[in-house]
Amino acid sequence: MGLSRRSVLAGTASAAILGGSGARGQAAQFTYKYANNLPVAHPMNTRAQEAVAKIKQESGGRLDIQIFPNNQLGSDTDVLSQLRSGGVEFFTLSPLILSTLVPNASVSGIGFAFPDYASVWKAMDGELGTYVRGQIAKSGIVAMEKIWDNGFRQITTSNKPIQNAADLKGVKLRVPVSPLWTSMFKAFDAAPASINFAEVYTALQTKIVDGQENPLAIISTAKLFEVQKYLSVTNHMWDGFWFLANRRAWERLPDDLRAIAEKNLNEAGMNERADVEKLNAGLRQELAAKGMTINETQPDSFRDALRKAGFYAEWKGKYGEETWAILEKAVGAKLG
Known part of the structure; x- marks a missing residue:
């Protein structure tokens, strides 16, 4: 259908x-x-x-x-x-x-x-x-x-666009209740806050956090464009x-x-x-029409920041050699 x-x-x-x-x-x-x-x-x-x-x-x-x-x-x-x-x-x-x-x-x-x-x-x-x-x-x-x-997740903010990893420093960013999310955004020197999705719109509206990260379909269907100005296309993780x-x-x-x-x-x-x-495929245009300012980012700066912060090494240790090997085999690349 x-x-x-x-x-x-x-x-x-x-x-x-x-x-x-x-x-x-x-x-x-x-x-x-x-x-x-x-x-x-x-x-x-x-x-x-x-x-x-x-x-x-x-x-x-x-x-x-x-x-x-x-x-x-x-x-x-x-x-x-x-x-x-x-x-x-x-x-x-x-x-x-x-x-x-x-x-x-x-x-x-x-x-x-x-x-x-x-x-x-x-x-x-x-x-x-x-x-x-x-x-x-x-x-x-x-x-x-x-x-x-x-979908692939993107970052939205109310106060400034995110162009590279350095722009995340000090940004109060809502993340889901999960250790991996918190760890990753701490590696970027952001200030991640674990908040359940049911409370995200209110947290953005009341400025408890500056931004959040989600796939485009959720940004649209949950009407987050009403309380966020900038959409930075990071594709930082698939979910x-x-x-x-x-x-x-x-x-x-x-x-x-x-x-x-x-x-x-x-x-x-x-x-x-x-x-x-x-x-x-069509949501960038629709979100722009609803008032969001959309920008591309510098993906290498994010990967480099994660490597330098020891993010990949930390999680390889947590998952174990076997699990990490299955992941690297699946994506066809060495991570970290």
Whole structure:
């Protein structure tokens, strides 16, 4: 199903709390909750809505998944706790935030590891993704095979553009609740503040922080352009969303329902990847039209700053030789 930027961004109430449509003849055997932190207008919710409708239809109404978007069930850290306890059965989460529970899950977010999308999907659909899913499985959580896309992350600020690494010195920058993000921006001499996504808009509006960093699709759908002036294209890290299930809830499903759910959730993830790529292609122009000043950056200055600060050496030590070797093999380059 092809989506225009307009239809992707429009968003409708049908993608909110409602579960899948169709197949109403039989009462659901299993009613599960799926939570995420993104606005209804984001492609994640559009594609998730399609997936849960297909799952309900193909299961004859036996599996009904209800969607709770936009932090409705709590912040990322709150919902991760709910996922572990079984209060929520499904959750999509960045591997970098998941690293608060599964430390090596964040390896895909190392600064400037991936030069382009081709290298991302080769790694995440290949050995690196398999390795990370294995690490996640040890924590009592099941990750679907296909990781969904969040995108390459860019920096926005209210007070000045970021042209190179030196411009980040002293900048109060919101980062997600994850050690890797904090470590990277400290290496740039910035002042990172860990704030859950639900509170980002307010933190920017009230000047608790000067800026934040996120992919273009989130900057647009969360309307961060209303409280930020400058958009600096850094592509400093790629980020995705693992589609996670509580292991006990997942294993309660009969084999046929697990197969239906897994097939449709992975297919939706692939479609969401294409949506985000298409969306990003036109978003610079749209964000500029909404008043943002957009600038390119000097990527070598950021990489050099990370090397000099010992960032790569530090994280190679934390992840271990085996994990670091899988990452370098996946990206086809030595890091650090």
